[in-house]
Amino acid sequence: MHMAAQHPTTALLLCEVVMEILSWVSAKPLTRLKLVCKSWNSIISHPHFVKLHLHRSPKNAILLFTRTPALTLDEKEKWSLVLSSVESFIQNPSSTPDAQENRHSLHLQDWVVGSCNGLVCVAHILGHPNNDICDIWFRLLNPLTGFISENSPCLRVNVNNVFGFGYDESSDSYKVVTVIRDSSGTVTAQVYSFGGSSWKTIDSFPAFPFSAEDNGHFIGGTLNWLGLRNPHGDDYDWAAVTLDMLMIVSFDLKSDTHKQILLPKGIDEIPDKEPTLGVWGNRLYLLHDYKNTHFIAWQMKEFGDENSWTQLLKISFHHLGVERLLPEFIFENGNIFMLRGRRRFEEVFYDRRDNSVKRINILANNSYFIAFDYVESLVRPC
Known part of the structure; x- marks a missing residue:
């Protein structure tokens, strides 16, 4: 006795139900x-499912770019990518996960540019002997799936450069931006869209990050970067910086154009130390000291609305x-701030919800790391 074939409408409905359930896993x-x-593989691999799953994925993970020291004379120091939950990292940042599936080794010449939609942008930097020129290639990694993209075309620049990595939804493309300052103080930017064949030059970039x-x-x-307007030379004296020299420059990945974002109106004098920017979720933060006695955090409640600075x-x-x-x-929607204290290996966590302070001495083997907001995903760029 043969079973009747499924009606196409029934099969389609069943596929949609399976997709809905799997999208929450x-x-x-x-x-x-x-x-x-085969049908589950087809569903999970489909671009529509990958985007739906990304939208529903919990944003409770971070990515650490950390230095792993050589333990023996035969070993070499190396960089590692370490995946961690926010909770476990805050509980004990000096004990990052050691499980092999949570740690990914990188070359000594690698530098993590950023993380977006589960992809990590890595720069491979080779310096030229006896001069200030370096060659840089960029690639994308998905630490969860093991995906590695082709390298970008080589970019030859001077050593005065900073990076940025993000997603252009309008073209469904991932872009890396390199901001470069030459010896005369002129600032330009180079933009590359992964999968493309060349870099695009953006002249007259208005500021250079610190x-x-x-x-x-x-x-x-x-x-977005926080930088100095029209910098001159390789060095600057922060004591001589004025408020009108300080600016946030915002680069639009869709139009490849830039604009200035004004600082909060409540800042009426230059901080004693260089301020920093931060992002968690869809909020921009400006962090700085006040008269070397207080820590102040500003939040832009609606990105792009300068009147929403609070x-x-x-x-x-x-x-x-x-x-x-x-x-x-910054963690947990601007509720927890991680600060580095006076001692080299001391991290300070402040939770504004209960006004609590937690200080942790970081062990020497984790004396250097950078944290990135991260979400696990199945994303694989075209």
């Missing part, structure tokens, strides 16, 4: 569920138990 099990049958470690902050289809907190160094600090990262 976390990314890691889905990589195994693809092996269940530090090579200040990767562009991705939000709302833009990359002072989120102002807390004394005394309450934090530090004499000086460096803002480093």
Whole structure:
């Protein structure tokens, strides 16, 4: 006795039900569920499902770019990517996960540019002996699926450059931006869309970020840096910087154009130390000290609306138990701030929900790391 074939409408409805259920499953099990049958593999691999799943994925993970020291004379120091939950990292950042599936080794010449939609952009940097020129290639990684893209075309630049990585929804493309300052102080940008064949030059970039470690902050289809307007030379004296020299430059990945975002109106004097930008979720943050006695955090409640800047907190160094600090990262929708204290290996976590302070001495083997907001995904660019 043969079973009747399924009606096409019934089969389509069943496929939609399966897709709906699978879209709520976390990314890691889905990589195994693809092996269940051909139809599940087809559903999970479909671009529509990948985007639906990404939209529904919990945003509760971070990616650490950390230095792994050589343990023996025969070994070499190396960089690693480490996946961690926010909760476990805050609980004990000096003990990052050691499981092999959560740690991915990188070359010594690699530098993580940023993370977006589960993809990590990595720059491979080779310096030229006896001069300030370097060659850079960029590639994309998906640490969960093991996907690695082709390298970008080589970009030859001077050593005064900073990076940014983000997603252009209008063209469904991922872009990396390199901001470059030459010896005369002129600032330009180079833009590459992954899958393309060449770089695009953007002249007359209006500002240069403070530090090579200040990767562009991705939000709302833009990359954002805090920098100095019209810098001259390789060095600057922060004591001589004025408020009108300080600006946030926002680069639109759709139009490849830039504009200025005004600082909060409540900032009426230059901070004692260089401020920093941060992003969590869909909010932009500006973090700085006040008279070297307080830590202040501003939040832009509606990105792009300069009138929506709101002072989120102002807390004394005394309450934090530090004499000086460096803002480093933001968690939980602007509720938890990670700050580096005066001691080299001390991290300070401040939770504004209960006004609590947690100080942790980071072990020497984790003396250097950068944290990125991260979400596990199945994304694989075309």
